[in-house]
Amino acid sequence: MPSPQATDAAPGIPAAPGGLxxxxxxxxxxxxxxxxxxxxxxxxxxxxxxxxxxxxxxxxxxxxxxxxxxxxxxxxxxxxxxxxxxxxxxxxxxxxxxxxxxxxxxxxxxxxxxxxxxxxxxxxxxxxxxxxxxxxxxxxxxxxxxxxxxxxxxxxxxxxxxxxxxxxxxxxxxxxxxxxxxxxxxxxxxxxxxxxxxxxxxxxxxxxxxxxxxxxxxxxxxxAPRPGERFDALGAALLAGTLLCGLVLVSKGAAWGWTGERVIGLGAMTALLGVLWAIQQLRSASPLVRLSTLGTRQVAVTNIASVLLGFAMYAQSLTVPQLLQLPVSTGHGLGQSMLQMALWLVPGGLAMMIVSPLGARLTAARGPKTTLVSGALVVAAGYGLALPLAGSAVGLMAAVIVISSGVGLAYGAIPLLIMGAVPEQETAAANAFNTLVRSVGTSIASAVIGAVLAGLTTQLGDHAVPTMAGFSVTLIVGGAAALLAAAVAGLLPRPRRRRATGAPAAPGISLR
CATH class of the missing domain: 1.20.1250.20 (MFS general substrate transporter like domains)
Known part of the structure; x- marks a missing residue:
């Protein structure tokens, strides 16, 4: 008989023959x-x-x-x-x-x-x-x-x-x-x-x-909505206020000054609205997002890893294009035009599509937990590759391909982990919330990477441009976020054992 602690699947999810x-x-x-x-x-x-x-x-x-x-x-x-x-x-x-x-x-x-x-x-x-x-x-x-x-x-x-x-x-x-x-x-x-x-x-x-x-x-x-089910307009309004205040704070904090009155006020308002939203969701009979489901180990760990992966993905999007476009006279810029820069990045996006079926096979064989951890480690390896290869466009393209391949593996596994742990009638809301937390990761990356590059600059004529040391720090930070995502994903629960019948588990849900 499988251990009751072996999985965090939410109540109401039908079990496959293997108990998954x-x-x-x-x-x-x-x-x-x-x-x-x-x-x-x-x-x-x-x-x-x-x-x-x-x-x-x-x-x-x-x-x-x-x-x-x-x-x-x-x-x-x-x-x-x-x-x-x-x-x-x-x-x-x-x-x-x-x-x-x-x-x-x-x-x-x-x-x-x-x-x-x-x-x-x-x-x-x-x-x-x-x-x-x-x-x-x-x-x-x-x-x-x-x-x-x-x-x-x-x-x-x-x-x-x-x-x-x-x-x-x-x-x-x-x-x-x-x-x-x-x-x-x-x-x-x-x-x-x-x-x-x-x-x-x-x-x-x-x-x-x-x-x-x-x-x-x-x-x-x-x-059709179930009896008693209704849209939580108050919860949507409170969440919208929380997100608007928080994202404006992250987006404009550097320009307004992190210690300025507007930033401090937005921070306080974000915290207040966030607490009110959480309380309202717990009390609502038909909440916008069921916090009890989000709090299960599988969903919570997946969402935390998603924030870190969103950060890691966006860090290279802020770093590599600048390295490609900065003038050669800086000593580390590669002098590419906007169009040339964009073309150097195309193979990375295509790599995600090429890798996705491979990730699906890995998930079918070893489970989405393995795919998520592997993808995060590949992203970290891509950042490690970028450090010595940042002096050439070809080298940066190769690093972007590796990073994007890792993102493709990880992002293909994340929805399966979410869907394997939430009731069927909450699938879209749970996936949407995961998409939201990934965007939070990208927003945090924008603020952090922007602050790093703004703090490590050199003069080029009348303009201050980021130094190579600044870019190196951003690459290290991006790689560290990916490694941390892999470590967090390793905390996902182990799968249930298959029953003696030998029947196959439901595809894509085993958490090996």
Whole structure:
């Protein structure tokens, strides 16, 4: 008889023959579309959902080639045009947990559609923007799209045969890296050789194609709220306030001064709202996020590791592009143009997609815990490789490929760990919360790496630029975060033993 301490799967998860939770089943109250319906083959479903993930992730990096030009384009100071980047981050953070909860209540497919529509509208608003207010508004509307990734992962669990869920989830997870890597050179090329307005219109058209693909190829899974189930509007408002205050603090802390009144006030407000939100969630009969589920060992450890991996992933995104673009006269810059820099980074994003099926095989053979630990160690190895190879573009590309491969392995395992430990009717909300904590990791990385590089500078004419020592510190910090993520992932619970029948465990859930 298996030990009751061997797993942290939440109550209400059906057991596979080997005593492990199943992940290929639809939520309670849902009607599952036959996965072998020839009109909607599984490969087409995975492809169109991965496309939505690529477009959603690419929208974050879309504006990067324009950052230096925004003050001229919009006729506003640089510190104000920075809100064109921050607005998307804030809207994404607030909308993701809301979309996840609504997806669990009413079905994930309608929420994916509802996330793609504002992506199209926001892109058109940005293309038509004649000033800062309209650009910020468009970018904020675009930010409502990030729910498509956790929603898509949850939908894969509902509509695919169980044996295909692991590889499909890995592909969907890899779409986040591919989107950023592909969107950057595409946006840079359009901005350099065409019009910045065309850049937004191209992505609006791509989002429209993805929307049609979802409507045509992705099967609906009918879902109705259970008796007494309702949307927690108060919890959503409190969480939104907490996230808005916290992310503005992290984004603007360096510019405003970490000891300034605004930063201290935002910190106090973040803490207060966060405590009120937690109390309200514990008392709510139908909470936005069930904290008792998030507190189980498997989910809590996975989320902590996700924060560290989000930090490690984003640290190289802040470091490597600067090394590639700084002038050669600095002694460590490689003098690449924006487009050249973006092209050097493309192989990293493609590596994530190539590695994802390998990660799925490793997960099927050894369990997602092994894949997560292995991915974090590969990320750390990539940072170790970057230190001696930072003097050449080829060397940095090789390091990015290794880091991205590790991220692809880890990110493919994380949703399976989450889905293996939460009740079926909470899948989308739990995945959405994990997406949120990863974005918290990237936000922390932005503040930490920015502070390190700002503190270790040298003069180049009238400008202060980061020194090679500063870049080395950021690479070490990124590698340390990845090693810490591997150590944390090692704390995941051991799997239950298989029963004497020898029946196979549910795929992708064993925590070896």
């Amino acid at each position: 939770p199943e992940i290929g089943l639809p939520p309670r109250g849902a009607t599952r579309t036959r996965p072998r319906d020839r009109r909607r083959p599984p490969a087409a479903i995975v492809a169109v959902l991965a496309l939505t993930g690529i477009i959603a992730a690419g929208m974050q990096t879309l504006i990067v080639p324009l950052i230096g030009q925004l003050p001229v384009i919009l006729g506003s100071p640089a510190d104000e045009t920075a809100w064109a980047v921050t607005a998307t981050l804030l809207a994404s953070a607030v909308s993701v947990p809301v979309a996840g909860r609504l997806g669990d209540m009413y079905g994930t497919r309608p929420l994916i559609v509802a996330s793609l529509v504002p992506l199209i509208i926001g892109s058109v608003l940005c293309a038509l923007a004649g000033g800062l207010p309209m650009m910020v508004a468009g970018r904020a509307v675009q930010g409502l799209r990030m729910g498509v990734i956790p929603l898509g992962i949850s939908l894969l669990r509902q509509v695919l045969p169980r044996e295909r869920v692991g590889s499909a989830v890995a592909t969907m997870s890899a779409s986040m890296g591919v989107g950023g890597a592909v969107a950057l050179p595409l946006a840079a090329g359009i901005a350099e050789f065409g019009s910045w307005r065309a850049m937004f219109l191209v992505f609006a058209a791509l989002a429209a194609v993805a929307l049609v693909g979802v409507l045509v190829l992705v099967p609906p899974v009918r879902r």
